[in-house]
Amino acid sequence: MDRIDPHSSALVIQDLQNDVIIEGGAFADSGAPAHATSQNVVENVKGLAQAARKAGVPVIHVWYIVERGAPGLKQNAPLFQGVREANALVRGTWGAAPVDGLEPHEGDHVVEKMRMNGFYETRLDILLRGLGVDTVIITGAWTNMSI
Secondary structure: OOOOOOOOEEEEEEOOEHHHHOOOOOOHHHOHHHHHHHOOHHHHHHHHHHHHHHHOOOEEEEEEOEOOOOOOOOOOOHHHHHHHHOOOOEOOOOOOOEOOOOOOOOOOEEEEEOOOOOOOOOOHHHHHHHOOOOEEEEEEOOHHHOO
């Protein structure tokens, strides 16, 4: 964190939820749990979040959350159909919860989304602007589909 200005940066931890990267989660068949394990994702992001907090960099958790039955989740892509069919990422369930070790700490922010893009129709953009952020460090799962 010594090369990043903590006054204008934020760390985004995206989709590191049980249904996404943990064996037994709704999307375990995607290979995401094995990949996350091989890359040591949880421990790496945990260490990065600790360093960010210590340096005064805001930590923002972006979670994909739907209500039971996924009402209002437009079914225009296989991924969204899969969320509904698997009853995945439902608010208040184990699957929607952050993985062990990556729970929000006091002072962290949580942004919920119902699409892949964490910026689309969420409060993420306005939060980053309000925090004066011009450098975003994005970590997590499937980040290539989130920008």
